[in-house]
Amino acid sequence: MRIEITKHFRFEAAHRLPKVAKGHKCGRMHGHSYKVTLVLGCDEADLLDGMVVDYADIARAWKRLHACLDHRTLNKIEGLENPTTEVLAPWIFDQLRSLILDDEPAMKRVGSMLTRVTVKESTTTTCTYPARS
Numbered sequence: 001m002r003i004e005i006t007k008h009f010r011f012e013a014a015h016r017l018p019k020v021a022k023g024h025k026c027g028r029m030h031g032h033s034y035k036v037t038l039v040l041g042c043d044e045a046d047l048l049d050g051m052v053v054d055y056a057d058i059a060r061a062w063k064r065l066h067a068c069l070d071h072r073t074l075n076k077i078e079g080l081e082n083p084t085t086e087v088l089a090p091w092i093f094d095q096l097r098s099l100i101l102d103d104e105p106a107m108k109r110v111g112s113m114l115t116r117v118t119v120k121e122s123t124t125t126t127c128t129y130p131a132r133s
Contacts, residue, residue: 004041004115007058010034011066015074015083029073032121036092038062039116053113057106065095085119085127093117093129 014031017024040053074083079091099111118128 001044002041003044003047003052004039005052005055006037006039007055007062009036009038009062009066011036011070013069013072013074015080017082017084018075019082034069034088035120036062037116037118037120038096038114039118040110040113041115042113048109053110054106057110061096061099061107061110065092085121085125086129089117089119089127089129092119 011034012031013034014029016029017026020027038058040058042052068077074080074088077083080087093114093116096114096117097111099107102108102111116128116130116132118126120126
């Protein structure tokens with residue numbers, strides 16, 4: 001049986017979308033209060049001490065990204081030059097998945113158990129990566 005857990009985070013950031021049509025409102029600099037949901041999962045047989053991952057370890061992993069994203073201009077971050085939610089969600093996923101190379105076992109577990117990232121930039125717009133098929 002598969003088990004999934006979720007943890008929610010927030011950050012504030014500014015951006016503009018350089019590839020939208022001239023005159024599009026998102027081509028101007030503006031900001032969002034982003035909400036990020038991380039989903040981690042494993043098979044029941046792979047639980048460690050009865051947990052997929054310790055929620056505190058997920059928070060420590062997020063803290064690394066939060067410092068990079070919060071109150072920043074996303075366009076200035078490598079890989080986010082066109083920071084749509086469709087670019088941001090996989091970027092966050094890849095950043096956290098790269099923790100499998102970390103020297104700390106708890107961070108490796110966070111990276112290896114991450115299955116989805118959802119980024120919500122407004123009350124009506126959300127992007128999930130990878131999408132469920």
